Amino acid sequence: MILACQNIQKAFGTDVILKNASFHIEDREKAAIVGINGAGKSTLLKIIMHQLDPDSGEVILAKGKTIGYLAQHDAVSSENTIHDELLSVKAELLAMEKRIRELELEMKSLSGEALENVLETYNRLNSQFERENGYAIQSEITGVLKGLGFTEEDFTKKVSTLSGGQKTRVALGKLLLSHPDLILLDEPTNHLDMNSIAWLETYLLNYSGAVLIVAHDRYFLNRVVTKIVEIDQGNVTTFMGNYSDYSMKKAQVRQAQINAYLNQQREIKHQQEVIAKLKSFNREKSIRRAESREKMLDKIEVLEKPTEVNTEIHIHLTPRVISGNDVLKVEGLEKGFDGHTLFSDLNFEIKRGERVAIIGNNGTGKTTILKILNGLLAPDGGSFTLGSKVHIGYYDQEHHVLHMEKTLFEEISDTYPNMSNTEIRNVLAAFLFTGDDVYKRIQDLSGGERGRVSLAKLMLSEANFIILDEPTNHLDITSKEILENALNQYEGTVLYVSHDRYFINQTATRILELTGNTLVNYIGNYDYYLEKKEELTAIYVPGENASSAVSSDKTETESKLDWQQQKELQAKERKRKNALKKTEDQIAALEERDAEIDTLLASPEVATDVGKCIKLSKEKAQISEELAALYETWEELAED
Structure with missing residues (x-):
């Protein structure tokens, strides 16, 4: 386990954001925090980062582990170029490389014990440099920058000249290159295009550390995470699986809560009606039985009604008139x-x-x-x-x-x-x-x-x-x-x-x-x-x-198919697939009937009935002809 949140409580005035929130993140685990806008997702990340104090509870990070955080609107402000800004993350490794080069020069003029001491330091630093992938610094930076949508022409641009979204991407690149044991990301896909999001998915899936993400991108969550931490009206619940798994389980849990509440309410109402009826009899025995039921009713732990939060936007899009085709x-x-x-x-x-x-x-x-x-x-x-x-x-x-x-x-x-x-x-x-x-x-x-x-x-x-x-x-x-x-x-x-x-x-x-x-x-x-x-x-x-x-322009003109050709080709492909599916269904139906006829012909009651045998044999021959034609049709369609 790399991170544990235990009984986190947080309120702003009378507005309770988190109620005894508890969950944990394992080493290498990829998890997401979900909830409606304003549920407290970013607040929880800030509490984990000690940027905000909880009212009670504690956050425990495993000993010796590092944590990195990219807030929703974090951006880098610097006069460095984009490349140099990311290179600054590797300052320690660069200093180590510089020291290794200095030791190489020193060793040329040393001998004896002094040489051995320097050689020992050199071997130790060199091993550490290799362990931390120091020789791949430039290729790693290039890979991250290109993955995040920057071209090589962009590398020399000053960070100060970038847009807000680009500065956020630089901040994300610096975080990824720092390789913390646990990465916290708040809406990391907001400023990325589809190719960059796909690259980030693959990067995080293969990341050696743990990741905790706040995101509304369901496709992204489905691909990356294996645990969902939900914040709903201050309550924190953990669901194993990706977003689709969570969505299905959430609906089941919600329905189970509603059913349990309604069933209990029905039972309470029934008991109250029985008690009232018993008391109306005005007999000592009936009154005792009514009182006994009242005691039982008092001991019931009444379930809270599942609350409906006013979060649903009501959108009804209705055209005033119907357009032409x-x-x-x-x-x-x-x-x-x-x-x-x-x-x-x-x-x-x-x-x-x-x-x-x-x-x-x-x-x-x-x-x-x-x-x-x-x-x-x-x-x-x-x-x-x-x-x-x-x-x-x-x-x-x-x-x-x-x-x-x-x-x-x-x-x-x-x-x-x-x-x-x-x-x-x-x-x-x-x-x-x-x-x-x-x-x-x-x-x-x-x-x-x-x-x-x-x-x-x-x-x-x-x-x-x-x-x-x-x-x-x-x-x-x-x-x-x-x-x-x-x-x-x-x-x-x-x-x-x-x-x-x-x-x-x-x-x-x-x-x-x-x-x-x-x-x-x-x-x-x-x-x-x-x-x-x-x-x-x-x-x-x-x-x-x-x-x-x-x-050349000529090659480009000849090789690009115009819009009409695109439509015709794709319509033709859809028609072929539909025909192929129809042919396969016809073949399956005829083959099934052919097998039925074989079974019938082998049965004693049919075998002794000449009329039935002739009729079935003719049908079998007809099926054989139809199948032969269908098999040829299928081959033609499949080859196309």
């Missing part, structure tokens, strides 16, 4: 900034009822596409056409649709002046803004709260084509699941940008990957994308992963 057509779209082309010749269509996710690395232009479609940016080339009766509702991650100087109430009432005060309050309450909360200014809200206001406006818009930019940012897991359900039940059309792989898996019917300045189309969810990525990238973006990047 053709919702959006994009042709030859092109955009660049400062001489750098983000994308060119983008062509795609979206049909009514589709839920399309745009994915890709940071900086490829995903949000730019959404801004162009919403008229916030002009394209450099190409055009797009909205279909008949299409009405757009837009949710942007920067919340430009909100007016920072307004209160929540004003934000809704000014946009929808026909709504009554009661209606506005009811809508805001559905998004967890009650009482005086409605008079808070937008500028004073957290990122998650602004997101909820944007979702409220989106719901009221009654749009039939919803465009979302990173809709799950700042949402806790419960809120994400509610949004997923709302989108899956929505009768309109959805186009969104997201790096939340679990969310994409749950909601997308199609994925467009922005890579190599173009789009690759995947007719399926994120699991399908992973299955087909290598194959389709090789077809549509040749050279993207090739060792040589040299390619």
